[in-house]
Amino acid sequence: MGLRHAFRAALAALAIWAMGPTAAHAAPEPGGVQVIDSAEFCRRTGDVTPGDDCEWKTVPLAHEWRGERTEPTNDGWFRLRFHLDAVPARPLGVYIVGFNRSGRLLVDGQPLVELGAMHEPLPLNWNRAQYATIPPALLHAGDNTLEVQQRVYGWEAGWLSPVRIGPEDVLQPVYERRHFWQNDVVRVFGAATFAIGLFMLGVWLGRRDQSMYFWFGLATLVWSAISLDYFALAPPLPALLWERVIILLQALRGLTMYVFILRYAGRRSPVIESLIWLYFAVGAAGVFLRWLPGVFIPAWFLVSLLVSPYFYWILVREAFRQDVAEGVMFAIAGGAQIGLSAYDLWMFSQSGWTDRIYLAHYSEALYLIVVGWGLMRRFIDSLNAYEKLAGVLEQRVDEKAQELGRNVEALVEARRNEALARERTRIMSEMHDGIGSQLTMALSLVRETPGEGGRVAEVLRESIEDLQLIIDSLEPVENDLLTVLGTLRYRLLERLGKSGIALQWNVVDLPPLPMLTPQSVLSILRILQEAFANCIKHSGARTIVVSTELAGKAGVDETARIRIVDDGKGFDAPPSPIDAPATPRSATVAAAVARRGRGLDNMRRRAQALGARLDIMSTPGRTEVILAIPTLRPAPASGSGLRPDPGIAAGGPPNGGVRSET
């Protein structure tokens, strides 16, 4: 008994149970086509047409028959009669929807065509319609006979569907259409699924931990092997072995798909998978060892079919969890698979042959392609995610590298500052304990000495003051110009107090100035000291106002300005009558004026060396000295308030409070 036959019987039983019995149909055919649905049949192996001595009997078509199981092959003969009113002008077509397995056609005793090899190995024709043309020369008006010789293996059944005879131009397109859908399309799908299967296995080879790719690849390859049975003329294995392998592959395809679904949904279960393989092993043993009764295989298949909805449910639910679009597509593909399988079951359950073709393997291919697409998309998504992650990582590494670079720079800077500070401390110590102490001592000695020590004391005092200025320029001011100004004020406080000049301190915060190195601080201190000295010594001012401001645009021409305004008599004031050139004092005055001129020149020169600008506007009653130092700050990011904080950092009151002071 053919295994496939048993399988089909089982499916048919299931379909009948599901839908109830359906009547066979016999539709009228258009275009002068005769449908021959009965024939005389007798069984005799051999290429000679049996005569009347054979046991001819009339059978309805389709007819299914069996020979001797012990023989390698058996032949069956069908004799079909058809009536022609006249010999047609054009050849007639013969179209046979179902025919198993190989055979020949004869018209009125004349050989017409072989429908495949008549010797081992016989062709694989179970899913293939047959078509032949009868030349008019072989026909005659009245009754004609079409003889069909059929050859099958001893272990299988032969069958012949109703035969259609009619005009070539009507029947041939019908046959070709059927051949396209029944065989060619399956071939294309088989090739496509084969490619997908190989791809998936390749993915799995690269990612052994992702076993779902392996199982899906395997299921897909199993399917493409099965599809061979639908379109190949010659199976890749001996016929009987192929029959058995196909049975097992049909089961295996379902089982590998179940394993895939479990892993796809992250529900890998050793228990279920063990049961699956145990089930398969039992079936394989049943198929190859044939130690079980014939009903076993159908029962075995039914088990697999009955559990399949469970796995489809898991698959579709998981797909929906991942992505709605994917869920919809999986549900449609799975639904089509179930629906078309039901259709095929119904078709199997029909007793007669029709032009209809089996459809479940189309949905199977669709199903595999959709799921494969989903997997591929997932694979590509993870590739994209990886690339994105790699990009993010790269960016982070860059950031870290930059941060590291900054830290190293900061470290180098800190080291440098430390070395500078050490050296500074050393020089300070030298000056403090050495020359500074000596000068101080000399000054006090000179002061104690009566007589003409006044001039020497003056020089000593100036030396010490200059040394003080140098020391102050070395002090850490943290780039704050106000601290530089404040230091000068602190040093001058006593002299200002003695001279009775009031000082107004109208400063506002300034941005940090990186250019405040000891060298530039010394220059600034000297310029400002000269300005103060002029006020104190020569101007006769009562009030000095010191203010700071920020002018210009950051990134362009921004400057930090120090403004010193006094209410003294000014540089250009004409000498008073008692200072007239004629008097003896005039030389002293001229010398003082000349000295002051030199002082102003010095101030300008120093400012120029700093890259700063010095403006002096002097009128009697108001002298204004402005030192404008470029901040060299980059342009601010828009919106950030970079104007100097009018108050003191960390919440001090605004400097307006100072301005109002006198």
Next chain:
Amino acid sequence: MNAVLPTRILVVDDDEAFRDSVRAAIVPHAGLVLEAQAGSLAEARDVIARQAFDVALVDLGLPDGNGIDLIRELARTSPETDVMVVTVFGDEAHVLASIEAGATGYLLKRSLDDTLAATVRELRAGGSPISPVIARQLLQRFKRPGGPADAPAGGVATPPAVPVDDGGLSERERQVLQYIAKGFTVGEIADMLHLSAHTVATHVKHIYRKLAVHTRTEAVFEAGRMGLL
């Protein structure tokens, strides 16, 4: 305030001329008395062991050692004595080191005649002198970790040499230091903060004391970490 008991002063300096000028500066002031003089570290220790002083004027460069050590000993043994370090330039390195050791004031050698008496009186009354640079350095020392004050521009802040937390520096004390660092005088700050000048000066002395305490704590911590304690 010191009408009843005169302020007893000790001067420690190897320069005799300087000691003489200190005497000369003190003599006109009734409330001040030069109680003792020392020309070396050894002499000074001798004198301190025998006698108590209200104010000690200490030079750092002594022939037999560093005045810092003497300041530290004085701060430990007689905390009621105000120590003033005598410097030529009042530079931050010398002054801060002295304050860390326990000094609460400093004096410029060359302006002794004019400022000695006033500075000593102010110190006894609880106020300490301070320069803008020293104020700025103190802000650095007491820098709030990640705090906005005095953060250098340009992002990555290099930690100060001695990174400490606020160490109990009050907001008012911080404000005073910020104003001084910008060149404002004690009088101006007093007006802006609606305080008396004396109170502002007292804040400075408190800050000095905190720095000394902080430095000691840190030394103990360091010693403990090195296994010395």
